[in-house]
Amino acid sequence: MRATRRQLLTGVASVVCLSGDLRATSAWADTPANVVQASESEIAVAIHDATVGSEDSVARIPVALSMPTNRTIALEYIARDRENARGDRSEAHASTSQAIARGYLIFQPGEQQKTIVVPLPRPLQAGRSLEVELSDYFIYPQHVYTSRIGRITAGDGTPSYPTPRNDLFELPPLPARGTVVFSDDLRDPEFASDSGFRSDGRPCWQSRPSHGRRQDGNRELGYYADPTLNPEAKVWGIDPSTGQRFIQAEYVENGLSDGKGDKLSPGWQPTVPFKYTxxxxxxxxxFNRITSGSYVEFDVRFSKVAGSWPALWLKRDNNQPPLEIDILEAFxxxxxxxxxxxxxxxHWLGENGHRTFGASVPLTHVEPGADIFSRFNRFGCFIGEKQIVYYFNDKPFCAMPNLLGPGSWYMLVDVAVGGIVGEPSDASAFPARMSIASVKVIQYG
Structure with missing residues (x-):
């Protein structure tokens, strides 16, 4: 949930009509032309040109990483048909180009080479070209983007190329025969409190971040309210139609009272009251004993409200910054x-301070028709000694190297407002709700 920055290189390939058979320049040569090596273990991406004959119906575009990835990387591509081949590269002209194909490439740990296959709406004629633009899928907010547009017009020649191919390394399935060490449906009336303890002294969920009720570092617009402390806010309840717990971010037109005759406000904007919870x-x-060999799972459903930021994540039990595992965030x-x-x-501490690896993955990659808003889904992660694997309805979809150690960890579930996602565009769309059917932790080994 912490706003950080990292760079992922992007590039653009051109598909151009040349006489002769389909050929492509190598995207995995020793020093590809489109690769600029990033620093501190960043992986650069190369996309190279392809040439097609006058009768070809598809173009195959090699894409390669500068080294086999140690984490999931999701890339999106868009193939565009330029109306004018005489070299108008202006932004206005770019907007008039026609997208003829789009899709994504998922590089899983160990993979280095993929191929984009672009169907051609018609055989390309001399003077016409297609551009295939590659970028980080879904614009993960912490990234900085660069983009190159290369373009080649008609010419002669028959370049040589290696056969493009797709690497395939399967992510590990869920382990078997584990022991459930924590389970909760959150339906108890005293399921959460400000202190993290019930009135009888037994522990429960805590209704705020460990450091307080504001996230000023992210410039969030929502105050982490508790209905006992903030009577203007509902924050959570039981859905009468399903009997399941929900938590929610809300719009409070008149702001939240500080109980002293004034309004609560963000530390970074002290003259503006909080109007969102x-x-x-x-x-x-x-429960703060999640560690190596633990699988953590949340059965949840979200609501799509612009300006909201639901997340499921883990923090170290000593709250040492910036150590964090984000099972999912929806920006x-x-x-x-x-x-x-x-x-x-x-998120972890590297040689240069706070570091993060992340991937925005289209879940239809593992389950056709995936929808995080219309139904409940199970999201989980398994903390291995060397790798952290993320699961959607028991299917692995993403993995990161374990650069954080064994833990121990505790769980956080939240719906934030503002910050990375910006100010809500329609306050009347709130509340932004997350429904929670269950939470559990399984220990293996």
């Missing part, structure tokens, strides 16, 4: 947010 529960006092910036997109990541 955020909702969080964490298991810091209830809902607009109503057009795709129903199958989530971002999974890790």
């Amino acid at each position: 955020a909702a969080m529960i964490n298991s810091r006092t209830l 809902i910036k607009s109503d057009s947010y795709p129903a199958d997109a989530v971002t999974s990541s890790i």
